[in-house]
Amino acid sequence: MEVVYQTGGNRVVVNPALLVIACDPRALGPVMEFTPQERALLSSLRNFTFYTTCLRVYPRKAQDRVVILAPDIVESQSGLVQGYRNETAKQWGITAANDATTNVVTTYQMVGIDGASDPGTLAAQRKAFLDNPPSWWPFQPGRYEIVEVKENQNGAIRPAVNPLLTPYFNQFPSGALDGGAPWKWLDIQGAHDTVYVHASTCFESVLHCWSYLNILLDVKPALLSTPKDAAIVVIGAGVSGLLFAQRFIDLGYTDVTLLESTNRFAGKTHSLQVPDQIGISIAELGTCYLSPAYDDMVQSLSKYIVGNARVAVAHGSQRGIVVGSPPNETVMDFNYYGLMIACQYLGYGWPCSKVDQDLAYADLFLAAANYVRLRTEIFGTVDGAMPISRPVGDPYGVFSKTFAQFLDDNMMGALKGYLMYAYQVQGYGDLDKIPAYYGLVWVMPDMAWPFGASSGVTAWQKGWEDVWDQMVKKCTMNIKLNTNVVSIRR
Incomplete structure (x- = not known):
């Protein structure tokens, strides 16, 4: 393995025992020769823009x-x-x-x-x-x-x-999911002493980058047999690169270098x-x-x-959802918006009586319970970024159906108003277009409940950047900013 990069006016050649791709792998196309399987996976990726x-x-x-x-x-x-x-x-x-x-x-x-x-x-x-x-x-x-x-x-x-x-939310289309693309990534991890941890291997969020690293080290324990003093090169000092470097530094690895093309870390x-x-x-x-x-x-x-x-x-009424057409839009409480969509879906109309609203809440409760049951059955676990093994066949149409179709076909359509906020407005795609698999990946069981404290979200008082800044300092990370990778030979 040979990695050549330029930083601070210097040309550096290193022979790492492990190469970690934590940037979008497609960006390395001009300097890195991919295997046919890697190329096939990368060519099917697509993304939104935020x-x-x-x-x-x-x-x-x-x-x-x-x-x-x-x-x-x-x-x-x-x-x-x-x-x-x-x-x-x-x-x-x-x-x-x-x-x-x-x-x-x-x-x-x-x-x-x-x-x-x-x-x-x-x-x-x-x-x-x-x-x-x-x-x-x-x-x-x-x-x-x-x-x-x-x-x-x-x-x-x-x-x-x-x-x-x-670029936001790298994703595979339905056909690639049905062909097992996420698990093909997992299968080739470690081949040619190369590991891919960019969000494109799993999902966009910090949680999923962290969860995927847990899965990766469970499924590929040989990665941890790398000598503690061997050189490890991480390309990309975004969230996934920092999380990988932190994990290995905490495990006692002493020669971890992160190469970042921009003038800042944290992606x-x-x-x-x-x-x-x-x-x-x-x-x-x-x-x-x-x-x-x-x-x-x-x-x-x-x-x-x-x-x-x-x-x-x-929380609650502090989240507003716009309804109606210009110039007659109004802003509804998130909770009432979700209830309205449920009542309309169930045929009660809107506005509707208190009796009908109570019936809708009962249906929402049953739909949420059904969602948790089905997700646990499909994923084999209550949480997790993805099933460790590819689900057999296409259970419940999670690859071939949209998230909205999956909800409708499994008597959970009443949840769509609430899940529009939990999933769609986070930038992960339209419920009517995105494969059901990605909806299930993101909406974990404790996010599926449309009411109560768990339906709310939190943020860091000092921001996420403070988390990464503390991590970089406390781990004494060796990050080389403004670095240009010249070539990668495996």
Whole structure:
């Protein structure tokens, strides 16, 4: 194995015992020869694009929401502004946001697989929205500033990225899933002394990168037989690269080097520390939320979250869903939106009587219980990023059906209103288009309940970037920024 890279004006040649690909493998095409099986997997991957912007805005009316999302725009994946998160209200509360002269907000735009994702087009769409916003935008039209702040990563101070344009949610189409693509990745792990840990091997979220690493080391224990003083090269210092390096450093490996092409580590994590009317508000442009499913991971990484508390984000009525057509849109509570969709799906109409609502809640409870049962049956476990072994055949159509079809066909269609928020608006695709497998991967059992505390989400008080900064410092990671990989020979 030979890896050649350039950093700081120097050309370095290293012969690692283990090569870890933690960046999008497709980016290495010009410098790395892939095997036919690797090429086949990479050629079938596709992705969405996310565009987030942190703005300083001026309220024009009293607010009662921390987050507002428009499902119809989310579904279109056309790059239009589909909603926002009020970072001031998230950090300090809605009352404080209403009392402030300005608020800090983050807007979301998402583009589908074949959509126009160039930054100029997306910036123009954002400007058109802000200059002539819909009624659900509670801030003054045409009055805003794009926030400019600096970030401090491990003592290095540089301008923070804003807006953020990033590829998002690498995924396999239905045919590739049916052909076992995720398990083919798992099968070839370690071949040619190469390991792939980028999110494309499993799923986009931090939780799944961490969970996949657990699966990988369980399924491929030979990886841990690498001598503790042998050179390990990790290409990419994003979330998956940091998690891999942390695990191996904690296990006693002493020669782990991360090569990062940009001038910062942490990948899609961008936690802007924005001076606000009240104090410093954290605006997450990338990695953002946690759910109860993250609890085990949080416990495992506890020494890297010192002083960084989990805080509630937009529980219950603080999450608003836009319904209706312009110019007659209204904003509903998330809970009532989910109930409305359930009542309409069950034939009760909307509005409906309290008796019918109670019947809908009973059906939702049964549907959630059925979801947990089926997911456990298919995955063979209550949690986990993916089944360790490929499910036999196509159980319940998880590869061939969309997530919406899967829910309908298994008497769980009443959940779609709630799952639209839990899945669709997180950027993981339209319920009517995405394979059911990916819905099942993301919506773990404790996320399936549409009511109660577990239906809410949390965020880090100091942001996700603080987690990675503590990890890099405490593990004394050797990260080489602004590095260009010249060649990889295996």
